[in-house]
Amino acid sequence: MKSKTRYAILGILKTLGPKSGYALKKTMAESTAYFWSESFGSLYPTLAQLEKEGAIEPREKGARRSVIYSITAKGSVELEKWLFLPAEESRPRSEMLLKLFFSTERPKEVTCEQLRAFRARAQEQVQLFKQMAEQLRKSSSGDSLKYWLMTVRLGQLQSEVNFQWCNECLEELR
Amino acid sequence: MKSKTRYAILGILKTLGPKSGYALKKTMAESTAYFWSESFGSLYPTLAQLEKEGAIEPREKGARRSVIYSITAKGSVELEKWLFLPAEESRPRSEMLLKLFFSTERPKEVTCEQLRAFRARAQEQVQLFKQMAEQLRKSSSGDSLKYWLMTVRLGQLQSEVNFQWCNECLEELR
DNA sequence: TCCGTCATGTAAATGGTTACATGATTCG
DNA sequence: CGAATCATGTAACCATTTACATGACGGA
Numbered sequence: 001m002k003s004k005t006r007y008a009i010l011g012i013l014k015t016l017g018p019k020s021g022y023a024l025k026k027t028m029a030e031s032t033a034y035f036w037s038e039s040f041g042s043l044y045p046t047l048a049q050l051e052k053e054g055a056i057e058p059r060e061k062g063a064r065r066s067v068i069y070s071i072t073a074k075g076s077v078e079l080e081k082w083l084f085l086p087a088e089e090s091r092p093r094s095e096m097l098l099k100l101f102f103s104t105e106r107p108k109e110v111t112c113e114q115l116r117a118f119r120a121r122a123q124e125q126v127q128l129f130k131q132m133a134e135q136l137r138k139s140s141s142g143d144s145l146k147y148w149l150m151t152v153r154l155g156q157l158q159s160e161v162n163f164q165w166c167n168e169c170l171e172e173l174r
Numbered sequence: 175m176k177s178k179t180r181y182a183i184l185g186i187l188k189t190l191g192p193k194s195g196y197a198l199k200k201t202m203a204e205s206t207a208y209f210w211s212e213s214f215g216s217l218y219p220t221l222a223q224l225e226k227e228g229a230i231e232p233r234e235k236g237a238r239r240s241v242i243y244s245i246t247a248k249g250s251v252e253l254e255k256w257l258f259l260p261a262e263e264s265r266p267r268s269e270m271l272l273k274l275f276f277s278t279e280r281p282k283e284v285t286c287e288q289l290r291a292f293r294a295r296a297q298e299q300v301q302l303f304k305q306m307a308e309q310l311r312k313s314s315s316g317d318s319l320k321y322w323l324m325t326v327r328l329g330q331l332q333s334e335v336n337f338q339w340c341n342e343c344l345e346e347l348r
Numbered sequence: 349t350c351c352g353t354c355a356t357g358t359a360a361a362t363g364g365t366t367a368c369a370t371g372a373t374t375c376g
Numbered sequence: 377c378g379a380a381t382c383a384t385g386t387a388a389c390c391a392t393t394t395a396c397a398t399g400a401c402g403g404a
Contacts, residue, residue, distance in 0.1 A: 100324060105254060107299070150346075177363060
């Protein structure tokens with residue numbers, strides 16, 4: 001499974017304009033965290049690599065000695081090529097479900113407690129996604145907005161079914 | 175993030191009885207694959223480790239020279255301890271959503287095509303989960319069934335929202 | 349002056365998959 | 377006999393996180 005860190009970087013530089021490594025991290029944390037995030041430990045080495053390859057270039061020196069990168073023509077081509085390729089499926093792991101699967105080996109009350117914790121998180125996330133959508137509609141415009149709202153929408157829908165599912169389960173365990 | 179391979183093994187040996195490494199893999203592929211799976215490359219070394227620690231022991235020699243492990247008292251204690259601990263959240267990555275986020279950089283038709291592919295997968299999965307639930311209700315019984323059905327149910331619900339979400343998106347892009 | 353944030357980077361450890369090697373057994 | 381499956385194992389590789397080191401800058 002090849003690393004996609006480079007495409008996450010290229011994509012943000014392309015759609016959101018030049019950014020420093022630090023700003024990239026912040027942007028991801030605020031907008032793509034639900035389905036994609038990167039640590040500094042993978043961000044900075046990848047930035048260096050991309051610069052070496054000529055896919056990005058250090059543009060201006062920003063405030064506080066930050067290095068602002070922008071995407072090059074070569075980088076744009078690589079990004080677009082990737083965007084045409086079908087997306088690989090991910091195999092997510094859920095420790096919560098793994099534990100639920102083995103729940104005969106623990107008291108019912110422990111299972112319920114963990115379900116309630118999961119439900120609480122889901123509920124918070126629903127609110128968070130609603131706020132994100134509102135925020136986006138206010139502050140953004142243009143062609144991107146439509147796609148960004150779609151990603152947020154899926155997050156919200158999934159959080160909502162998680163919440164409902166927890167209620168179902170807790171009902172059944174009562 | 176500590177490895178949970180050991181608990182997946184211990185849990186299956188406990189709830190489904192003694193198994194070989196090969197059988198463990200097969201069992202996971204058939205029952206937990208949607209939220210948990212392991213490769214041989216992590217399975218066998220972990221089995222060796224667990225045996226060294228006395229959490230499992232080779233019981234009988236099965237057919238075809240397979241080594242059948244069963245969980246020990248010590249292993250049971252470790253499993254239970256883990257089951258009491260709250261589950262860690264996972265940070266899943268979705269290449270599909272990452273690409274969708276950058277969809278201004280590709281033709282609308284490419285985005286639609288990938289959404290349709292995603293929808294087709296979701297639809298298949300819904301059917302698969304329905305079959306799994308049916309199968310489980312027929313072949314299983316006891317306390318475990320209830321929990322297994324819960325995990326399957328979440329899979330189905332999530333696949334269903336994925337499907338609906340795709341339709342929404344495709345509608346909007348028409 | 350000192351704290352918090354901005355900012356870049358690296359080293360070590362971790363965790364995991366993939367690909368390969370090996371060979372037994374069963375079935376057609 | 378030959379193919380498919382059962383079965384175990386390892387080595388190389390890859391990706392990623394964590395923890396740490398370093399220091400500039402702005403404001404209270």
